[in-house]
Amino acid sequence: MTLRRAVCVNALPLLILAAVAAPAAAHSELRLSVPAAEAVLDCPPEEIELHFNEKAQLTALRLHQVDGAEIELPRRAIREAASETIALPPLPPGDFRAEWRILSPDGHVVGGVIPFRILGDCQP
Numbered sequence: 587m588t589l590r591r592a593v594c595v596n597a598l599p600l601l602i603l604a605a606v607a608a609p610a611a612a613h614s615e616l617r618l619s620v621p622a623a624e625a626v627l628d629c630p631p632e633e634i635e636l637h638f639n640e641k642a643q644l645t646a647l648r649l650h651q652v653d654g655a656e657i658e659l660p661r662r663a664i665r666e667a668a669s670e671t672i673a674l675p676p677l678p679p680g681d682f683r684a685e686w687r688i689l690s691p692d693g694h695v696v697g698g699v700i701p702f703r704i705l706g707d708c709q710p
């Protein structure tokens with residue numbers, strides 16, 4: 587009896603924490619990207635990989651050269667997937683920002699920016 591009461595009292599703060607954390611944990615998030623945010627690359631990447639914590643729809647991905655034009659990316663079908671790999675055209679050295687947006691299964695839109703730098707063109 588005493589033991590059971592102690593367990594219940596200890597479980598209460600955990601339950602409150604879980605209730606507070608639930609809304610934030612409900613929507614999808616970016617777990618990993620390649621290139622990573624703030625990456626400094628010797629050579630231009632040939633693709634961008636986005637890995638999410640669950641299946642989500644990548645509804646937008648835009649790539650800009652900082653102080654430059656938007657770089658056109660290949661068209662792709664929007665699907666539900668835990669990761670996406672997007673082929674890139676040849677990129678020059680410089681600073682870039684990849685802006686992504688996903689639609690979570692819970693209906694929330696989540697987005698972010700991955701800034702990265704390319705140092706060289708690595709042409710033979």
Ligand SMILES: [Cu+2]
Nearest residue numbers: 612613692694
């Ligand atoms: Cu959500």
